[in-house]
Amino acid sequence: MVGERLGERIKVREELIKKACSLSFKAHKSPGKPYLLEKVRGRALPEVIFVFSGSWSIGDWFSSTSGKAFGETKVDLDLFPSLRNIGNVDEVAAVNEAFFRRFAEILRTSSFKNEVNKAVTDKKQIVFAGHSSGAATAILATLWFLDHNLHVQPNKTQIITPLCITFGSPLLGDRIFPHSLRRENWDNFFIHFITKHDIVPRITLSPPSSIQQDFQKFLNILKTKSPITTHENVSNFFVTVMKNVQSVTSHAACNMMGSTNPLLQTITSFVQLSPYRPFGTYILCSGNGKLVVVENSDAVLQLLFYSCQLKSGQEIEEVGYESLKEHSGYENELEGSLEMQNVVYLDNYLKEVPLSSDASVVGEAATVNAALNDLGLSTRARLCLRAAGELQEQKQRNERKINSNKKEIEEKLKIIQDYQKGCTLRKVGYYDTFKIQKDDRDFHANVRRVELAGLWDEIIEMLKRYELPDEFEGRKEWIELGTKYRRLVEPLDIANYYRHSKNEDTGPYLVKARPKRYRYTQRWREHAERMAQGSSSESCFWAEVEELKSRNKPDEDMGKILELEKDLSAWVERGEIGRDMFLGESTFAKWWRELPEGHKRGSCLAQFMNN
Template structure:
């Protein structure tokens, strides 16, 4: 837990944060007819793109109940789970607004110009302009930063922004190490950042009410609000009831609750899929700022720091809550002047008692938590988020300790492969025939290694490892080596026992998910097209093609030969594939003469 200046914590200069806020408010309030504001002062090293919001219901929800859809992976290829092979969910209305902006405005051209001028680009938005800014920033990261086409990453600064994506969205941003580029300011009582935790049926009238209130001149705001007090209270309570359901369900999972009632309730109560991500800076209203970057803890704060006592549910207090959405600029100016900032990094040390404070640091944190009205239960939930993160790191540490065991096992399989080559038989065919003690020993090692990797796979699927585990270079390299050496043996074992006759082709019915995950790791890390790193399934293709008439599979044979040629050239397929007694060599030599004479691999195999 630490204090510090906001600029130091976020990495973005404070004058740029203030300017972001000013432009975001201007885009939202004063330039609603423009698709965005591009601030490009001559001589400046910065370029701002500020996006306006909208209160139209169909600009928030395109379908019931929550308006989510799968993200367009052609534009956002990183927004998916590599472990579960799922695309992230994104709010469809927000996504559509961004896509229209990208295709029908000069945004892409102006961003390209800012890149050529070596600008620090800042995307910003207030209210529902925030999600558009977020999607623009991720688009920029995908297009320019991830392929190393631009060395200056963008910043995205939002103010009172609604949530935009689900847990996979959040996970993917953290996995790519992009979280630090997203800075979200939220005032304690602003209802707007919580709206997406409720379905459209609960918020439709509220969005219309927000439009009426925010378009009223400031001197008439209170009068307009009083006339709508019943609708405002109903809207507030509906959003918070839904927020309570989401936060409670998430908290139970954080704490490892195994109560069957939890799953029963969630099966008939529709819960919002949306989750926070990035760095959240909560503004207390008295100049204090609380900074968090753990998405699970942020979700709990979104609920718990907006709790009203019965005495606060009056027109004056509610009016202040709704007005808070409009005061970000003045609130931010006051907070930056005071620089009373608490950044909670170590969540497991959050004090549970409101009067705890054994040292100055703990007292400072406790004072901040008290300013946000966090109860003991809220603090427990925040701690649980920290404990989960700690456990993920412990799980990763455990598997890191297994790396030498995996490497030793791979060396043993490499030696087996070399010995088979000396005997003039490929290790695929030797393992399939199982005629030697070495073949038996290789099978034992195959099963041992599969056990280790399957344990890793299950933890990945249950999200029990840190978000960045999937992109750690040493594990990608180890997984690729394992996949290339061991998957041929799994395929050999499958066809040795004729399992294809009962179950079907290996690739369709039997390929272990551990190999699929490792393949996705490499393809993602090297920006390869999905499915293109299929070298480890070479033998499965051979086994299926060799049982079919050439006339039926000619195109597939040509495709396999083309890929095999590249893999042989790159040293990915070993020489043992080409020995005379290899299943592949025997099959290829039985192909029609006309085909073989024009084959790209003819020089390797002869006739």
């Protein structure tokens, strides 16, 4: 909605924004301190603001030891367990190593952790803030807080969610960052202010090797605030950065628009593009009092390039000067902009942005068009914004399609659940009945198994291609449905696998054959309930039994046997797995009776087997 006050929309007091900005610049004057701490009293909800200073040394912006073209490294999952793809466990977020190293040092050597814990105990609103590279530290501090207070300890229901407010922040994480934060519903905790020409939010889209010669000179200017006229290399620096920004955004735009040109793949095989991507809410200051608010990260990436173009007749030296001036001028810019309250919320209009600067539009569309004109957006830029909006809408359409299949999934699961009950009534275990395949009921259960596989594989393929909203894997109803599906149907998949002796050609089910539809749904539950990875493996029980049975080496496998018995006892007690495996003629019961007598007498399963 155009005209809604900024503070009301983003749920942040405007006075707090000004305070955070002022403190962020104040922190630069005390670079020896890891952070400044400001306590705001006199409010119903007291605030504690942690502000981090920036660094003017190139080594604190790009690491020379990471071995990567853009100085990135995989995140430390002990510090940031949520920064990963849940289903594709190998997809761990990448972070700028220099920024991460600086935050890790603060966490290790300062009183920061104790101060944060004290603020949590005192039930205060915690705000992390910073300008320039200090903003990168503030972002990492917020992520650390979220993971260690809201994710690892989800039962701390009284914790007040934090805020992160940054000014002129560089990009510091790859595409897994926005994906993870939207999945966790944390994206709206991050508020980033950037100005139209500030080059710093674009810097990490360039490889350090391309700007090495001029970057330290640029940082020295920011540090000393020396006159621009004495530094001719700033223009070259600006041009080099923007050329790299163009490469990244053009490639991203082609992908958004569904380009099938093989040249795209060819180019990326020998031209490395920056992995860094925006996330959170961006507030772009147009320079004349307007504020453009954007949450769509694909749209923000495009704006980083197209809002920083030369106007007709404008010299590159002038824009280079503006980039320095604007990076140091956030306090004045925000003072005027927050007073004017000329705010446009672009996400509502992405799919319908006017394609021409002089388009004949009225009402709110005219206000949006005026803001885009102030940013100097070309027709191509507007097409890219539309593509970002359309991509998000396509993901939502895909989710609606998946949701329309939900009833069918539940109906087929009900049929299999009834089949399972029937097996128990016949005094034959669910697993073994299906494995033997003696009558029509087994056949019909197998048909439902195959049909469900198709429905779930469609979901998994969409997730692998990032064609569903990032929030999907955090939806409670789908986590519960995925768990129910896995527990009911995976034992049938395992029975079918060993019935046809596929293990003799392909290998163990768990190593070579377990479908992604079960791996993904298991990880959804483990992540949602903060369980150790691999601990919710109750649906794989029969595969473990089959492999132990085929090896027939109980002395060598006693460690695995004890672990399996311990897990099975817990699963049965919690009702996560049925008791039909204890029936006398089940595959499990026959195998267990062949174990050494001494082991069986002391087994935690003896009570079940004897009954």
